[in-house]
């Protein structure tokens with residue numbers, strides 16, 4: 001291996017849980033749309049994870065719904081009942097058998113849930129405000145009891161992750177889903193304890209975090225809890241960077257292992273003010289990185305790009321799309337073959353890459369996601 005890449009392969013100990021990982025490289029959570037109808041993991045997904053886990057420090061699974069009203073995608077995996085535990089165990093064991101730690105991403109879609117998949121066919125959210133996108137369904141405002149149930153569901157999903165043998169969970173507080181909706185002045189127009197002011201909009205994300213940490217404390221082994229968030233929303237009103245820094249200040253007082261800054265480009269500037277080019281992720285690291293480890297993601301394809309991310313100060317580097325195209329990414333660096341790393345997706349490569357059918361269809365049809373070549 002070229003010695004300049006050694007920083008990527010230094011072990012890391014998470015300060016809150018004490019869990020140690022072999023290196024700084026993480027597979028970012030990626031939905032596959034390929035689970036069974038009942039929420040269990042399919043064989044195609046097992047093969048997909050098996051092929052990608054080797055060499056990584058951590059693999060974070062696809063978003064997994066914690067409550068039947070939170071399913072956002074067809075073929076999404078679930079952690080909503082105890083019946084899911086054997087299937088989740090198979091997923092955790094598959095990842096761990098390749099030497100990586102396995103984290104379950106726990107998720108509720110809120111107003112972004114898929115109406116036709118839900119009991120009652122209507123999504124729920126903080127308020128009855130649809131997302132600003134074509135065809136968005138108006139959600140039903142959650143009752144106080146439903147809010148408490150949703151918080152409890154995140155705790156229950158954490159317990160199931162522990163029972164299934166996972167090494168931790170990642171709270172999905174990003175990408176416009178329920179936890180973000182409660183924090184968002186766009187989605188949350190409540191005037192009770194769950195909304196109205198910035199402080200009150202913090203209450204749901206914090207209640208979920210506290211519930212998950214309480215559940216994680218029941219594990220009789222080091223068990224990671226991470227929190228993923230999106231720094232800004234483009235809508236008006238919408239989450240601003242100032243709002244996010246306040247959220248992070250508060251999250252930094254909790255025993256979280258890491259904060260995961262969800263961006264498509266780690267170096268990307270503001271969504272709300274295109275003149276502000278400062279990397280949102282670097283700003284986050286500067287604000288709270290000394291108190292809580294930051295995981296960066298977005299646009300890493302080569303080991304030099306991963307190194308550059310580490311050199312910004314963040315200790316953990318996640319890769320998503322690159323690992324779809326190149327499951328041997330880590331091994332190629334370790335064996336000095338980094339010039340052989342694949343950074344395009346040939347249309348003929350599905351079988352070779354063991355990408356499940358529904359995910360493959362998405363990758364082939366959604367423009368701008370991956371560089372698909374003939």
Ligand SMILES: Cc1cc2nc3c(=O)[nH]c(=O)nc-3n(C[C@H](O)[C@H](O)[C@H](O)COP(=O)(O)O)c2cc1C
Pocket residue numbers: 028029030031032061062063105172174175228262263264265297298299300318319320321322369
């Ligand atoms: C196919 C696909 C599925 C994704 N699913 C999830 C998901 O389930 N949960 C999540 O938090 N982010 C999800 N993301 C976002 C990624 O985790 C990541 O933040 C994003 O792709 C940018 O990183 P990259 O440039 O390394 O791909 C998904 C991205 C892709 C491409």
